[in-house]
Amino acid sequence: MRHKRAGLHLSRTPAHRKALFSNLVAALLTYERIRTTEAKAKEVRRLAERAITWARRLGPVLTKKPEKRTDEEKARVVHAMRMALRAVRDREAVLKLFEEIGPRYLTRHGGYTRIMKLGQRPGDAAHMSLLELIPAEGSVEKAEPKHDKGKAKPTPAEKGGKAKEEAGRPKKAAAKPAPPRGGVKKESVARSAKPSGATVRRAPRGRKGGGE
Numbered sequence: 001m002r003h004k005r006a007g008l009h010l011s012r013t014p015a016h017r018k019a020l021f022s023n024l025v026a027a028l029l030t031y032e033r034i035r036t037t038e039a040k041a042k043e044v045r046r047l048a049e050r051a052i053t054w055a056r057r058l059g060p061v062l063t064k065k066p067e068k069r070t071d072e073e074k075a076r077v078v079h080a081m082r083m084a085l086r087a088v089r090d091r092e093a094v095l096k097l098f099e100e101i102g103p104r105y106l107t108r109h110g111g112y113t114r115i116m117k118l119g120q121r122p123g124d125a126a127h128m129s130l131l132e133l134i135p136a137e138g139s140v141e142k143a144e145p146k147h148d149k150g151k152a153k154p155t156p157a158e159k160g161g162k163a164k165e166e167a168g169r170p171k172k173a174a175a176k177p178a179p180p181r182g183g184v185k186k187e188s189v190a191r192s193a194k195p196s197g198a199t200v201r202r203a204p205r206g207r208k209g210g211g212e
Contacts, residue, residue, distance in 0.1 A: 007043060008039055008043055010039065010040070010043075019089075020040075021043060021044055021047055021087070022087065022088060022089045022090075023089075024036065024040060024044045025044055025047050025048045025051065025087055025088050025093075026088050026089065026090035026093040028044065028048050028113075028131060028132075028133070029048070029051070029088065029090075029093040029094075029096055029097050029101060030090070030092070030093050030096065032101075032132060032133045033130065033131070033132035033133070034130075034131050034132070035118070035128065035129075035130050035131075036128070036129065036131065037121075037126050037127060037128060037129065038115070038117065038126075038127040038128065038129045039127075041115050041129040041130075041131040042115070044131060045113050045115065045131060047087045048087075048112070048113055048131075049110065049111075049112050049113060050087065051084045051087050051088055051094075051097060052097065052101060052102065052105060052112045053110070054080045054081075054083050054084045055080060055084065055097050055098050055101065055102030056102055056105050056106060056108070057080065058076060058077060058080055058098075058102065059106065060106075061073045061076060061077060062098060062099075062102050062103045062106070063103055077098070080098070081094055081098060084097060084098075101133065104136045105136070107137060108137065111134070112133060112134060113131060113132065113133055113134065114131075114132060114134050115129050115130070115131055116129060116130045116132075117129050117130075118130055
């Protein structure tokens, strides 16, 4: 029986599982967003929030420059970084954690990440999720602009430039209507050939039933 054994095995050995979680936490702290299975996301979330808490507990010490910290504050920072390195084996990710991510959540006590479900993965139908760091308080997430198919929307400056160009161009004369399909009728050609002012005399018609 697994008494006091928290966490999932994920069909891996302890060394493999520990390396997997360390890499996923480092990727989350580096890129602030990862896409993985739902089971892995729940396990990584627990370790990532624990590492962020070690940085947040330093409080205003993180906002000070390293040169202005006292010996006691430097010792606290070193201890917190060593504790975070137990879960994250990437030094660059830990430096970003204490320089950027930690000061972001000074006024937040827990709940630094969120999981959004993405549906099932084609092939093995595994439940996929998106694990990401939540934005800082007071910041507004920028929505991605929706463009047409491969065309970018013109800016206000570009619109004003196009309007000035159109105003400076001379207006084109109205296009003449195209002739009807099938050619011009014979009657219209004959009428156009007659000289202006000329009269046409018609021969007298005979009476019905009689000749000359």
